[in-house]
Amino acid sequence: MVEQLSPLAAAFRPGSHGNFVDGVGVTLSEMAPGSIVQVAAWPGEEKKLIAAISSITGLKLADGAGAGAVSERHTVFGFAPGKFLVTDTAEGLASTLASAVTPATGSVTDLSHGRTAIRVAGQKSEWVLAKLFAVDFSLVAFPQGSGISTAHHDIFAQIQRSSPDRFDLYVFRSFARSFWKMLCHASDEVGYEVR
Amino acid sequence: MLITCPYCGPRDVSEFAYQGDGNRNRPDPASTDLVAWNAYVYDRLNPAGAHNEIWQHAGGCRAHLAVVRDTLTHEILSVRFAREKGAPAHGRRKSGAKA
Numbered sequence: 483m484v485e486q487l488s489p490l491a492a493a494f495r496p497g498s499h500g501n502f503v504d505g506v507g508v509t510l511s512e513m514a515p516g517s518i519v520q521v522a523a524w525p526g527e528e529k530k531l532i533a534a535i536s537s538i539t540g541l542k543l544a545d546g547a548g549a550g551a552v553s554e555r556h557t558v559f560g561f562a563p564g565k566f567l568v569t570d571t572a573e574g575l576a577s578t579l580a581s582a583v584t585p586a587t588g589s590v591t592d593l594s595h596g597r598t599a600i601r602v603a604g605q606k607s608e609w610v611l612a613k614l615f616a617v618d619f620s621l622v623a624f625p626q627g628s629g630i631s632t633a634h635h636d637i638f639a640q641i642q643r644s645s646p647d648r649f650d651l652y653v654f655r656s657f658a659r660s661f662w663k664m665l666c667h668a669s670d671e672v673g674y675e676v677r
Numbered sequence: 678m679l680i681t682c683p684y685c686g687p688r689d690v691s692e693f694a695y696q697g698d699g700n701r702n703r704p705d706p707a708s709t710d711l712v713a714w715n716a717y718v719y720d721r722l723n724p725a726g727a728h729n730e731i732w733q734h735a736g737g738c739r740a741h742l743a744v745v746r747d748t749l750t751h752e753i754l755s756v757r758f759a760r761e762k763g764a765p766a767h768g769r770r771k772s773g774a775k776a
């Protein structure tokens with residue numbers, strides 16, 4: 483197994499930063515899952531694709547736009563009609579999915595090296611993310627487990643709410659460091675811990 | 678200006694890319710009817726009011742949408758997936774209520 487290198491490199495500075503005298507508002511971390519895979523269904527094949535994802539991840543997906551679910555090992559959410567992002571803490575998910583999703587059902591794209599997963603956790607995470615994206619991050623509009631596609635300027639981002647106070651962001655690996663720096667700036671005001 | 682994507686819900690216009698007039702009907706590619714092609718390329722209604730438009734949710738789910746927009750007020754009168762001809766306006770995901 484090849485050793486994973488983080489694209490955040492020296493911009494990833496563990497410890498507390500910014501205005502943390504009154505406590506840390508958000509915790510920022512890199513998730514570095516072993517696999518990040520995009521799967522897409524041909525029109526009319528969505529149910530078969532969802533069944534394949536469920537059988538591999540053990541996660542139940544509700545029917546509906548942006549529906550998703552999270553376990554210790556896997557995350558899944560819909561980010562566009564008939565399209566899902568699936569992650570695994572272990573490597574090799576793309577080949578497992580490819581054996582379950584036939585060409586007649588849809589397609590499987592391995593994005594493990596193409597995306598960087600950044601986790602924003604803490605009571606101020608909604609506040610910090612609302613500075614960057616014109617999206618309603620309230621628990622009512624953005625329920626736990628669900629995901630969205632959005633963009634910060636031209637940096638495309640997929641975001642899943644993995645718990646009431648925690649969001650997982652998937653950004654292009656080549657933009658990850660500049661996005662991370664901006665996220666740090668946005669978190670400065672509330673105090674943030676990198677770990 | 679907000680466009681309510683049938684998949685993503687209400688989003689800022691900065692996430693969308695305008696793809697042009699939604700009233701155009703492309704002639705058969707094999708056609709050599711110059712009048713029909715001229716109309717397809719150049720003729721526009723340019724109404725002051727409700728206008729059929731195609732937008733892509735480029736900074737979101739990337740679906741192409743058929744939008745009716747009021748050119749005087751920027752009010753979005755209806756949105757549906759462009760591929761769903763005749764489908765009801767607006768979709769499943771609404772602000773504040775989603776499964």
Ligand SMILES: [Zn+2]
Pocket residue numbers: 682683684685686734737738739740
């Ligand atoms: Zn959309």
